[in-house]
Amino acid sequence: MEHSVESISEQIRNRVDVRFSVLLANLAEELAYDFMFAPKYKITHRYDPPWDCSGMLIRTNELFSIDEYNSVEDFFDEYTGQTTASYMSGMGLLHNRFEEKYEYIIREFVFQCCIEVLSEIDDNLLVQLLLENGHDISEIDKDDIIQTVMEYELFEDPFWYHYEIIERVKPISLKMMIAHGKNEAIKKYHLQLERRMKEEEKISFEEKGAQKLWNKLQKLFRLQRGCPLPKIEMKDYEMFRKFLDYNQVSIEERIILAKYLGDKFSNKVCMCLRNGQKPE
Structure with missing residues (x-):
């Protein structure tokens, strides 16, 4: 079997496709858990000072209703209740939505598929690919070549592939999931x-x-x-x-x-x- 950067990238894509049903099962469990047990939030700008329009999340006493969401994407727009610093003038905080949480889950899934494929390839071949692509490996740890390959981002395409997976997930019926x-x-x-x-x-x-x-x-x-x-x-x-x-x-x-x-x-x-x- 040919082992070029392109061929290994294709193997990773194929592994993700083969294991897509596993991902869907995991997402279905997580989505069901969030839908049934996570609190629902709404945002208010009532308390915003003149210099910051971040808004404040308020926990409601409402439950998520399946009638309000046709697709997974519709539910992704709900707030998780967590916030992160924006480091932007005029908006100090960003309020996280479920889309960000599930993007992370899908990205980790693609990452694990990448690790699986690389672990099946001889380390010497991976070293040769690093050399052929102009990477100085004189000081790398030869005992953890997969970690080195990941750090050098030798296979960039699969890392972006998770965006395609997200787009495949979004239109799925939330009710079905x-x-x-x-x-x-x-x-x-x-x-x-x-x-x-x-x-x-x-x-x-x-x-x-x-x-x-x-x-x-x-x-x-x-x-x-x-x-x-x-x-x-x-x-x-x-x-x-x-x-x-x-x-x-x-x-x-x-x-x-x-x-x-x-x-x-x-x-x-x-x-x-x-x-x-x-x-x-």
Whole structure:
């Protein structure tokens, strides 16, 4: 098989086409999840100052209605709720839309297809292609030639191919995509909900443990020092550290104290407790 830049670019395009159905399944699940569970936003310019017309996103209590969207492209125009700096005069923020999110997903899909194809080609052939195209490879890492090929952008066409894929996706019926992805999206939602509940239980357990430990330390401090524990500033840290050492308070327990009882310590003390550090 011929291995030129053009032929490998064509292989990458073919791989993307072959795996297009996989991409659609992934997009259907993600679209269904966003459609069913993501909050809906609208933009208002009511609070814009005279020098900035960015607008502000307001979370509504509305749900997305399938009757409002004929195609995937129609849904792409909705806001995700995230913003990015514009670095433009008169508009400090840009409000992200779902189109940007899905462009990224599709671009990553094409990138992975590119990696797959390159990993099937002998490294020596890739090195030869780099040399033939005028790249100095005297200082490159020969053990990661694929990364080097990607950094030199030897195959530019496939990277732009994702725009063609996006245009193929946009006209697809949103209703059809949601129907295909709905079941997996619901499973994903329940898994995330379960993880969130477990995390909240863990946090609640740790918070209670931190307060219980602090109460214990207060009693010990009164018994050993004859006064209540003050808020620990950096000047008190060495004394407090020795107190914790004497009472065999573990590193893990100190981290929990800093994590949940930050009002008992200065910021620098919190950092020291989290890292198990001695004062400078």
